[in-house]
Amino acid sequence: MREEELETTLFALGRQLASPRPTRMADAVRARLAAPRPLPWWRRYALAPALVTAVLLFAVLLLGSPGVRAAAQEFFHLRGVDIFPVPSLPTLTPRPSPSAGGSVPGGGVPGDRVTLAEAQSRVHFTIRQPSRLGTPDAIYVDQAEHVTLVYGAAQVVEFRATVDAGFFGKLIGPDTKLEQTTVNGDPAFWLEGAPHFFFYRLENGTVLQETLRLAGNTLIWVHDGVTLRLEDQVSKDEALAIATSTR
């Protein structure tokens, strides 16, 4: 069918299309308006934790899609880490942070526990260590070449971000302070105050649900093309001192 024919046919079809019988809808609408209005669904279910998680994940997905990311007015970005300030954070039970005990960093990026030498052989960048923290208690590495160094209560995650790869996201509420700073002259972010949500989003857009957890004070910086993230309950000055000691 030629384009013109198709258009003519569509116009004609529009005139011949069946349509609902004319009714006195005004009365029906008035009756519905007089009935007590049921709570909107989000008010009815807003307190169900599973739904909150689902909604949050959805928000995260939405924020993660390229168009929205580009359009977001307030959104902070540092090689592989995106920070989204949101008006409020849903309440979620915090997951434990990675520790030296677990076989995978609980709630962090999944990975295998390895020696430093093995971790180094599995990734294509030089693993950096903040000398101020001493020797790591445990080292993990995952398929996406994320290395996690655990030092007691502190942890450092490092990776080389690539364009279009998955990214770490942080969802921060109004009670989390976000500060732009520098480490050795390179851009860095310092997050302090109320815990914020942390998640990892794969290349295909899926948010790893097990990575959705609350995180404490965090410093994110870039060192020689490698993005490092330090999580520790320390002051900003101490975090900066740790970051500066990275070799």
Next chain:
Amino acid sequence: MEGRPTEESALVERAKHGDQDAYAELVTRYQALAARTAYVVCGNEADAEDVAQEGFVKAFYALDRFRPGAPFRPWLLRIVANEAINRRKAAGRRPTVELGVAHDPPSDDTALSPEGAVLATERRDEVLAALRRLRDEDRLVIAYRYFFELSEAEMADALGVARGTVKSRLSRSLTRLRETLERTTVGE
């Protein structure tokens, strides 16, 4: 179709302040179009009526978000269409709808020879069959343009998209219609 715009905005303003008589007048004015829009998406008259009523109820409660002076018609259509699409989703979106034509020998085709009329009816039925299989959103865009003959600005408002993207939206939907049309006619 456009009515008297000043009067319409006055009605909207009164309805916004809770005047249900004013709102009833708006309902009467747009009930046919609202029901037809819902019908294009839902494909059956009973659902269409219910969706249109619900759309009017939702629009009433949303009036405080209505920008004063903006055209009411596309704003209302957007609410009704969303309601219809959500209803279809909730019902598990059967792949096809039962859209139909009201009367057979089209009175407006009297200029055609009997053979021409038969051909036109055949073509119409093919297009209708393809429309029934189209995604709800595509069917809606096509209906706005060809059935309700909305302007580009109205379509942008009714679809909730930027004005500049209306043309490309429509052409994408038409392409999908054409593809469906080719598949069905070849298959028969």
